[in-house]
Amino acid sequence: MMSPPSAEPPAPSTSSAGPPDDWTFRVDALTKRFATLAANDSITLRVEPGEVYGPLGPNGAGKSTLVKQTIGLLKPTSGRITLGRFDLVADPDAARQLCSYLPQVQMPIDSFHVVEAIELAGRIRGASARDVRGRTASLIDSLDLGEWKDALGHTLSGGVKRLVGFCMAIVRPGRLVILDEPTNDVDPLRRRLLWEEVRALGAHGCAVLLVTHNVLEAEKSVDRLAVIHKGRLVAEGTPSSMKAADRSQLRLQLMLTPGTATPALSPWAGPAVRVGHNLVTAIAEADASTAISWAAELTSAGVAEEYALGAMTLEDAYIRLTSHMSGDGDDDGDA
């Protein structure tokens, strides 16, 4: 949780003047073409204040293209992007003031001290010097960055640099906070701290657009997910609703012995995906004991080194939706 001065619960999205403002983020039939490629193809979505919304999708799916149009770095070919009563496409000044943004790429902080970079980012976003000092100290503390607070940007490791960029984006968050792969290069413990800060943003009434490849971790931190594939939004819902289709299924995973061919699957198994030496398939709960003896046989025959049977994960749902495999081992968010 966050430490003072930001520990108190906020009064979200009520402004002292006039009626309570509407700060819903809406994307309507958004299309962006690069020459003939439709990087975004008629995407429609909405994110309520306080909601953490996570677009997922394979490389090149169009996630960054979506967020860049929101912040005004790219112009949509057609469609609308609004935040409350503000049209972000027609008014990029408003977009930049109302949204805070962590780009997927590097931050320009090589010559900055860590604290200085975060504080200046907050000042540029209009916060007072006093507020920004308190908030920066609390972020440094809650993300465990104290060791580096006076270091120069170009001396930082990749993960720490990423976390500093994250702090710069949320030191004074906008009504919409856009985070394009904030956990890249960040160690597992600090990733957990980062997810807590993301949750806190939601609790404080920000709408959060969180792009990530960390499917399993995202599951615990986002309210809703969207799967984007080849520029189209192919599925949307809460993490549990996304897994609903797989509910009566189990996940059977075989770690094949290097150099062996993919074994023929029995009729009770679903379609299998092989990446490297990993073979994953879905089976019905009723077939569990059959599957275990089959897998055990393969293991003792030396075809597989080991096997695992478990509940379907969000990653499986994601793979089913995008027919992609995200290379098991290198996605270190495995439960």
Next chain:
Amino acid sequence: MMPELQNASVIVPHGTVERGAKRWWHDYAVMVRWHLSSLRVWLVTLTIVQLLAGVGFVLGISLFFVHVPMTAALFVSTGVPVINLMTVGLILGPQLVADQKSNGSYEYLRSMPVSRSVTAAAWYTVCLIGGVPAMIVSLGVARLRYDLPLHVSPMIVPAVLLTSFAGTMLGYALGHAIGSPMATRLITQLLVFAIFGFAPILVPLSQMPRWLGTLNWWFPFRHMAVVTRAALTPGGHAAVLSAYVVLGLWAIACAGLAGRALGRRP
């Protein structure tokens, strides 16, 4: 209402979009600090370039002569300030932007909630901060070494402001309006070469072939030297007015190009 509101304001900004003069000046002050900090790793390079240009050139000419002719000393000593003024804006500036474009951090800069005029004005201020002290040091050294008949007129103020502005905006356009960072670096390096060797800043116009002099008329560097020299030396000066006009036009055109490139959404 409740005491929490004060803290909540840190977390969630008010849902208003500010565009007034007050916001402009606030952003300007913060962006000056931002730009100054972004030069921190260049500080050593900057100091070396300024010293080389200033003290190096001023004292360097004495290596060529047994007795340095006063005209030569005066010419170089009044040309070096132009180099000092252009170092940050025209030479370092475009490289900085090219680096930001290459490493991707340009994207964050473009997403900052400040207007283009704020960023440009703050950068110009920083270029003055990086140039004027060096210029004063160079002139001081020249004066001590050669006992020059310098005559600083009040016109030094517009001359310095405009010379630095034109150089800064040219650098700004090179950085922002040229798509490829490689091309930016290449052109900037060529410019440095041209400024030192082929512009009548350190080399008198009379020593140049006629065509080079004519060519120089279309570029801003010759005019920078004319306005700066006119404000530093006694007597009437020809072509000062036209020099101001040409410099002004260059500055406006470059600022426009850079501004357009910065506002472009592909």
